[in-house]
Structures are given as structure tokens and as C-alpha cells.
Amino acid sequence: MYFIVCYMINKYVFPVHSPYISTMERREVPRLMRYYTITIGKTMSSHNQFMRQLGGGFTEVLSPEQSDIIMAFCPIVSRAGTDIEVALQQIPEGKDVILVVLHHYFNPDCTVPDSSRLVTRSDVILTVDCLFHESKGGLLNCPRNKAAVGKIRNRLNMKPKVIDAIVDIPDHRNRPVCIFSF
Numbered sequence: 001m002y003f004i005v006c007y008m009i010n011k012y013v014f015p016v017h018s019p020y021i022s023t024m025e026r027r028e029v030p031r032l033m034r035y036y037t038i039t040i041g042k043t044m045s046s047h048n049q050f051m052r053q054l055g056g057g058f059t060e061v062l063s064p065e066q067s068d069i070i071m072a073f074c075p076i077v078s079r080a081g082t083d084i085e086v087a088l089q090q091i092p093e094g095k096d097v098i099l100v101v102l103h104h105y106f107n108p109d110c111t112v113p114d115s116s117r118l119v120t121r122s123d124v125i126l127t128v129d130c131l132f133h134e135s136k137g138g139l140l141n142c143p144r145n146k147a148a149v150g151k152i153r154n155r156l157n158m159k160p161k162v163i164d165a166i167v168d169i170p171d172h173r174n175r176p177v178c179i180f181s182f
Contacts, residue, residue: 032056033059034058034061035059036061036070037051038071038073040074040086040090041077046130046138051071055153070096072098080103080118084118087099096125099119099124099128103129103130105132108141
């Protein structure tokens with residue numbers, strides 16, 4: 001017994017394998033950006049919270065060599081300049097780096113200095129400042145942290161990574177109208 005599934009297009013019936021049903025088009029399909037995480041010091045899992053807030057489009061890898069980007073998290077424990085300098089020495093070179101500077105504050109409305117002025121490495125493509133505190137469960141829920149997430153999303157969208165794929169894109173209006181059996 002054979003079955004033939006047919007589609008109706010503009011009052012004409014075509015079998016599924018017909019060239020009129022579906023066209024193969026070359027499309028660029030975005031792939032997940034691969035990131036490697038480096039934490040310099042105790043972040044109280046703020047780095048995990050931060051990556052969750054960034055949302056989809058990312059996959060963590062086990063080595064910097066496998067990554068597209070390095071996400072470095074640097075909690076400030078003494079002086080910002082000294083802590084950032086030590087952190088930069090621990091971050092491998094050769095990959096783009098996003099440096100997330102974590103300031104230990106209880107108050108979500110406090111003002112912190114812009115840490116990007118302390119970074120001179122050319123492979124650090126973005127530096128953002130965030131607030132965290134252990135009594136608040138890690139990252140604070142504040143405009144500064146939300147802005148940091150937004151800056152990273154915007155920066156990474158400027159450099160989309162794509163792979164070539166051939167995708168079958170059927171006409172969504174075409175529906176099977178009959179099945180013949182014989």
C-alpha cells in the first residue's frame with residue numbers, strides 16, 4: 001500500500017515531493033554565543049544570577065579556548081583600581097572580555113565610580129558595574145544592575161555570530177488536503 005500526501009496551492013493539488021511545495025533557501029542561522037566564566041574572588045553566586053538575567057543565547061564552555069567571549073566577574077574587596085588590576089592579570093588574553101565589576105553594597109541606590117576608566121586592556125570590550133550583597137541574596141534588584149545587563153546585551157548584538165545552514169521553509173498556507181492510498 002502506498003500513501004501520497006498532497007497539498008493544495010491556488011486550487012491545484014501537488015504531491016509533497018513536488019518542487020512547487022517548498023523552496024530551499026540559504027539562511028544565516030544564529031548560534032548560541034559560547035562564554036567562559038572567570039570569577040576572581042567570592043561572588044556569592046552573583047555571577048550565576050547575572051548570567052541568568054542575561055537570558056538565552058549563551059552556552060557556557062569549560063575552557064577559554066572553546067569560548068567566543070570571556071565573562072570575568074571581579075568583586076571589589078579593597079580598592080577598585082587594585083582589585084581590577086589583579087583581576088586583569090588572571091584573565092587570559094586572546095579573547096574578547098566583558099568585565100563585570102561587583103561592588104559590595106547594601107543600598108541599591110548608592111553611587112559607585114565608573115570602573116571602565118580603570119581598564120586599559122584592549123581585549124576588554126566592555127566593563128560594567130553591579131551591586132551585590134550577601135544579605136540580599138547576591139545581586140541587588142536595582143537600576144544599575146539592570147542597566148549593566150542591557151549594556152552587555154547591546155554590545156553582544158553588535159557582533160552577531162552566525163553559521164550557514166540550509167533550511168526548508170514551507171509555505172505556511174499550504175496544508176495537506178488529501179491522502180491517497182492505493
